[in-house]
Every structure is written in C-alpha cells, then in structure tokens.
Amino acid sequence: MNEITFQSKLTRSMRFFKYGIYCLVFLVGHLTFGQAVGTIQIGSGSNTSSGGTGIPVTNFDYSYSQQIVSSSEYAAGGGIAGNITKLRYKPAAVGDVLVWNDLKIYIANTTKTEFTSDSDWxxxxDLTLVFNGVISPTPVDGQWFEITFITPFAYTGGNLVVAVHENAMGWQGGHEFSSYVSTSNTGIVWRQDTDNIDPATATIVANGRTSNLAQIQFVGAVAPCLAPANIQIVPTANGGTVSWASNSNAVDHEWIVVANNAGVGATPVASGIGAISSAIVTGLNAATQYDLYVKxxxxxxxxxxxxxxxIDFVTNCDVTPLINENFDSTQPxxxxxxxxxxxxxxxDFFSGHGWVVDYNGVSEPNSFEIFNxxxxxxxxxxxxxxxNNLGNGTKQLRFFAGTGETNVELIVGTMSDPTQVSTFTPLPGGVIQLTNQYVEYVVTLPAGTDDYFAFxxxxxxxxxxxxxxxxxMMDPPVCNGVDFGTGTATEITNVQAKLSWVSTAANFDIEYGEVDFVQGSGTLLTNVANNYVLSN
Structure with a gap:
C-alpha cells in the first residue's frame, strides 16, 4: 500500500512565501549588482607630486595625507553612486619603493570642499579602512598600480576624501606621482622623520596644504553612457590628431578645445563631431597651451x-620669422x-643650470640666468x-646681457641642431666680455643654413x-646699414671725444646731451661722418 502525504494549506502558503522571497532577493541582487562597473579617472596631464607636500606620499620617513575628490570630478570620470572596489595610482617615477610602499588607505563620503586650516582634517x-599592507606587485614607472579594497566602499554620490598613511621607514626614494591641479587647499599633508603617528588618536597639525593632488583611478559603478577612455592627442603646430577608446554603445563623439584652464563652459576655440575613435583638430596657435574635452x-x-x-596639451613649435622674448611670461x-x-x-649639486629667474630683468621682472x-x-x-635659416642674412639679433661677476665671457653663435653641442658655431665678433651692468648688443646674423641662434x-x-x-631677432632698422647699439666714445679729453659706430653708410645725423637727456631736447648735428670728433 502506497503512503500518501497530504500538504496542509499552511505548508503550501509557506512555500509560496519562500518563492516570493527568492524572487525579491533576485530582484534586489539585480539592482545592486547589475550596475555597470568601470574605471573612473580623477585628474590627467603631466604634472607630478613629490617632496614635502607630496600626495599620496612625501619624501619623509612617514606621512599622512588627505585629498578631496569632488562629486563633479567623480561624475566627469563617469562615476555614479555605488560600490567602489579598487583604486589605482600612477607613479611618474617609482624610485626606491621600499621607502613608501607600506600603506594604510582610508575613504569617506564627505561634505568638505577644502581644508580651511592645518588642523581641519x-x-x-568618519574614515573607512579599505587597504592595509605592502603594495604588490612592485609598481612600474609611468604605469598605474592597483589596490584592491578589503571590502567594497559604498559611495553615496557626493564628495570623497582619500586618506593615505605611509608607514615605511626611509625617505631618499626619488619617487613622484602623476598629479593634477585641483581647487585651493583640497589636499593636506603631515610628514615626519623618525617618529610616526597614529591618526586614530593623534592631534595632527599639517605641514602644508596644497591643490596639487594625485591622479587616481577608482573602479566602481559607472553611468550607462560614458565619455571615451584613453583620450590622447598628438599635437601639430596648429592642432593635432585626437584618438580615444570608444564604448560599445557609442554612436559618435563631440569634442571641444578651450583656452588653458578656461573650463569646459568656456567658448571653444575649436570643436567638432568625431568618428568612433578619432578626430582632427585645426586652427590653433603654435606653441600654445590648450584643454581638450570629449563626450x-x-x-x-x-x-x-x-x-x-x-586633457592638457601644448601645440608644437612652428618655424618663426621673428623673435621677441623678454622671459616675463615664463614661470621661474x-x-x-x-x-x-x-x-x-x-x-648634481655641483652642476650649473639655465632657467628663467624673477630678478635682474631689464624689462622687469624676469631674465634668463646661465650659471655654471x-x-x-x-x-x-x-x-x-x-x-628659417635665421633670415638668411636679412635679420639682426639684439639683446641685453650682464653679469654679477668679473672676467665673464658670453659667446653668441648659431646651431643647426638644438640637441647637439657640436653644431654650435661662434659668430664673428660673437665673443663678448660682460660687465656688471646690462649692455645692449647688436649682432648681424649671417646668411647660411643654421636655423637657431644660441648663447x-x-x-x-x-x-x-x-x-x-x-x-x-628682427629686420634691421629702416636706416639700413647702421648697427644701433654699437656706438663707442674714445680718445676722450676734457674738451672732446671721438664717436664711432658700425655702419656701411656715409652720412649721419647725431644728437647728444647730458646723461639721461630726452631725445629731441639735445643738440642735433646733421650730415656728419663716422669717427666724428665732438668738441666742446
């Protein structure tokens, strides 16, 4: 006889209830885990962060830093509210990894937009520990290294703060990290040699605040339509070729170029609609900084x-017919x-240098210093x-030069290759003994094939x-044949002096007066010859 077991109404109801629970869990799971996951990049460009206020780590034995990532930066990278599971940093130079690779990393959602003082951490x-250990594998110069979180971090859609506590003893690492310039005081740094701190209990007074923050890539929930990744531009003198990695659901892309640091809302200087993976930019100025955006x-x-x-870029240099450089628009x-x-x-501590300085300028404030x-x-x-061949005999070079020392020599010449010292050729009369006062020098550039002049x-x-x-570097003055700035006074007595200048002409007008007289108010002599003897 077969046994038959009857189910009660309660049992059937419970099974139906369980089935409903399973369906609900499935639906919730789909909503939670069904978000697209991708890379959210914060910052770009070629800037680097290092030294005593370096982020994420300094060149001291120990450091603790915090950097704010704004919600707009996160959204611009394609990020939306959801779990973050990893982050990446990009060292421009790894240096000695053993002096900085022992890290504790924390993250928090925050309403903070800046650090208002050295104690405003x-x-x-409020922080959540997401990593504690030694970075592995060893990072490589110029490549992103990845840090997997202990547990996913729930990003709520506002600003983020990333805190890094560096615990590896040692400081002479030579390391620097790819960075970007954010808004003022969005980074804060404590550092110390010998004595470490416990940020959980210590009252920390920062050694500095900064806007130069580490570039970061987060791995987390991303929007259904993302800006392309790996945007690159190969510049030309008047534009460049832009390329990117397109997303699978992309139809096309829009791009704009704006003035440096003008912001995405500025009026574009160039724009267009690109194909799936590239675009051509034209109409820009040579040797100029610009910003590129793509959507x-x-x-x-x-x-x-x-x-x-x-995406920051600088258009290439172009061949120039004239040069006028006072160094005042260049940072020291x-x-x-x-x-x-x-x-x-x-x-090398003992080596010299050549760069712009913000002092000793004829036209203030800047000048160029060559120091050996x-x-x-x-x-x-x-x-x-x-x-273009230095004008091939049609141009002259004018400049001011001086020194703070004695027995100093400057050699003016031409070059065919700006990277090869062996191509330097001194100009006739190009060896100049400098004085401790600025003097204007005028040099005629000869006909030839060299494209560069050099000091x-x-x-x-x-x-x-x-x-x-x-x-x-200019066209000679209209009065052709006179090398202005070459005048000298010799055979000086208490009643006369001989005035001479470099010239191929025969007749001249000269004006003279007491020191610092205003031109037009002096004594004018007309139709005089070179080597003129001026008598009282």
Missing part, C-alpha cells in the same frame, strides 16, 4: 555622457616655450626657437652667472 572616525552620444535610451576629464625655473637649454644636472656652478668644464647653451657660457671660471634679457 576629516575626522578619523559620447550613446545609442538607444542611454543618452549622452558628461564631458571627459580635461622653467624655459620659455620652444627654447632649448643644454647643460646642467638637477641631481662648480662645473666649468661642461657646456651651458641657451638656444632659440627654430627659424653659450664662456666658462672662464666657476660660479659665474650670466643674465640675458629682451632678446629680439
């Missing part, structure tokens, strides 16, 4: 992405665009932008500085 109690038009109901993160310790300098080693340090055996050469340190002794300002 995000409270430790995606997606298929179906996925909509349009936000604009990408800013840098070179002007399209100029080249040979010599010096920033890692303790090494007067190496070459130190400032080289002009590229020209070379004479290296007669060590620790000699040379200052150069107001460099002009």
């Amino acid at each position: 995000v409270s430790f109690s 995606t038009n997606c298929s179906g109901t996925d909509g349009v992405s936000l604009w990408s993160i800013k 310790s840098l070179l002007p665009f399209c100029w080249t300098f040979i010599g010096g080693d920033p890692m 340090g303790l090494d007067n055996l190496s070459d130190y050469i400032l080289i002009s932008p590229e020209t 070379k340190h004479g290296n007669l002794d060590s620790f000699q500085d040379i200052y150069i300002d107001d460099v002009v």
